[in-house]
Amino acid sequence: MYAIDTTHDPERTSWVETANASDTDFPIQNLPFGRFRTAGSADALQIGVAIGDQILDLRTAGLIFTDDMNALMAAPTVERRALRRKLSDGLSAGSSQQAAWEKALVPQSACELGVPCRIGDYTDFYVGIHHATAVGKLFRPDNPLLPNYKWVPIGYHGRASSIVPHGTSIRRPxxxxAGAKQPGFGPSQRLDLELELGFLVGKGNALGTSVAITEAEEHLFGVTLFNDWSARDIQAWEYQPLGPFLAKNFGSTISPWIVTMEALAPFRAPFAHPASDPQPLPYLDAAANREQGSLDIQLEVLLQTAAMREAGLAPVTISRSNAAQASYWTPAQLIAHHTVNGCNLQPGDLLGSGTLSGPAREQAGSLLEATLGGKEPLVLPNGERRTFLQDGDTLSLSGYCERPGARRIGFGPCAGTILPSV
Amino acid sequence: MYAIDTTHDPERTSWVETANASDTDFPIQNLPFGRFRTAGSADALQIGVAIGDQILDLRTAGLIFTDDMNALMAAPTVERRALRRKLSDGLSAGSSQQAAWEKALVPQSACELGVPCRIGDYTDFYVGIHHATAVGKLFRPDNPLLPNYKWVPIGYHGRASSIVPHGTSIRRPxxxxAGAKQPGFGPSQRLDLELELGFLVGKGNALGTSVAITEAEEHLFGVTLFNDWSARDIQAWEYQPLGPFLAKNFGSTISPWIVTMEALAPFRAPFAHPASDPQPLPYLDAAANREQGSLDIQLEVLLQTAAMREAGLAPVTISRSNAAQASYWTPAQLIAHHTVNGCNLQPGDLLGSGTLSGPAREQAGSLLEATLGGKEPLVLPNGERRTFLQDGDTLSLSGYCERPGARRIGFGPCAGTILPSV
Incomplete structure (x- = not known):
């Protein structure tokens, strides 16, 4: 776990004025890392930190000597914390760095943001117990949760090549x-989102070694939003016996800013299961994890249809959830489980949380759940109805943390628009 | 498909004398690509071509100007063929290149071979219909093949970071x-191999585009052996509902030499299903694929236990199979299927075939099948018995192609030894 220090002081303000606005995702208490280039250019991506509506270019500011985000992520925790302190102090109102660092600021509006690091391997977990229950209910009303769920942090491998940054349009796959006499073939008719968090690995572990749960957070760099777009009709026909494949790997959207574990220190929550649930096996259990293993992150799903956009209507929130409430397993448990067999994690690897639905339908992290498998459409404020996503729909995820005594921090944008099949 | 040309002429011999031995895997008709360094050094891997018991260092020979195998793999087919012709002509007996290229030869025995390219994403398919049937029978005696099997080339994503080269020991995970009251935890007691081929992608495709089956082989660079080590007891407990995960990602062994599609041109076979089987959907069907889509590759599994090694006993063949006979789908169909939803393949991506078992038990590509789920042990020549792999066992895969009128070519070594859990 990460201690709360002066970098979290809610009274701290920045000489970057927009960082002091009450509604910014990027006050000086956040300082998330991302990769950017001048919009429209073919420049290599540079490493920057978001502050208000600006990006601090870390190389120009003289803070790092690499463009390799993965190398930065792999740095020992003590170095990463030192960099955070340097950033926080230098960006603070009154800092003597202001004159020098002002030259290293670039407006976010002038930049294009990339996938925040090189993602070697991507694993998707299934920690959302309300999601697993709701989806299980659609298939097995009497026995929605499989017997392994409360013992094994279920996960599977995903496709890294098709992970795209915020703003990339998604082509309908x-x-x-399934068909009566023979399978159907064509554009997916049940295109869905999945509201997830992405946990990015910092320090790796060697093949054949395991990471103890007490060490697990040392291997976590930070957190993003993640939309694991899913084609439910393709998934239903292909997924037995080896799991989802083409239903998922046509595109996944990651948000461009990695909110660090250090920034999330004030927003930790207990990992609390009902007493009737089994105790986790020893490799998944630790006092610190029980007390503070979860992340108290507020999540939202927003939809803007093409008709809404044309009518000038703002995106509408179709779901609200909370990561701590939605998750049966913590990030530390995912790291411990993933490596218990000796599997090697590498800096920049992505662990998706799985869909983070709350227990109620208005907290659903997918349309599959929100519409009860497509049976009860959502009705939008302009009268449109949606079971699954239509061409032209723009889907956005949003995430933020707020608590009494702490400065609110946010995750920035994570949106994509559906393009028709070709 | 690839035309047969003078590079396949069985009469062609090399000035590298060991390439002319009748039992070499690497005659001048083969010319597989790999990456090597001086054994024990920390040098960067260099690109070479195996010829007899030597490696031709392609950069020293002046044939390429890169150490990036993936870049070489991405080259247009016409360039790759030109390089093959240059290699074949220059290595031919009597070539004027001999004096210059002799200086670029390194003995294989002095080298360490790496994973042959940078594997971005790894997908494992399930094309072995006898394997799918035999494994299905263990779980569902009356209905071993699922309804989607003869329509969908079933595949799932695997872990790229834990793919290791020939010779790397494998730590028992x-x-x-599964347990009666609660799950068990400990070293796997049902550690198995999977006899597979690895298909390596050459030219990639952009996200949102599909590769037509008629173009699919333009996107294939070549073929390796591949052992997808599997922990059956972990797999049985974890795999529902999202597929295998920790049962597979503790290590997979790839052979170090990529036998190119050009080298395999004389060893193509029809893709022939019984008339009672469904016609593939149009995106999986093409005349050339029906006529020559399969690869006629002989496969063997060899086992040497620690006791055999101590007694000086050679490895024993425990299974013999054939890729064309074992496979329900062709490599071209795998490429067409993988991209039909717009998923992007990149140079160096690995497509595992899945376990390539023949219909008989002595053709089993896994111990799960060979021992009927661990019920009937194999009896080895020294009297030892094996249901699953024991610590100290060395498991080797072997592959070769031979046909009347063609020179036999082989795939080189693909072995690993089981280390005890720690």
């Missing part, structure tokens, strides 16, 4: 679907 | 297994 084609594929096989 | 620990994990959860």
């Amino acid at each position: 084609k594929g096989q679907t | 620990k994990g959860q297994t």
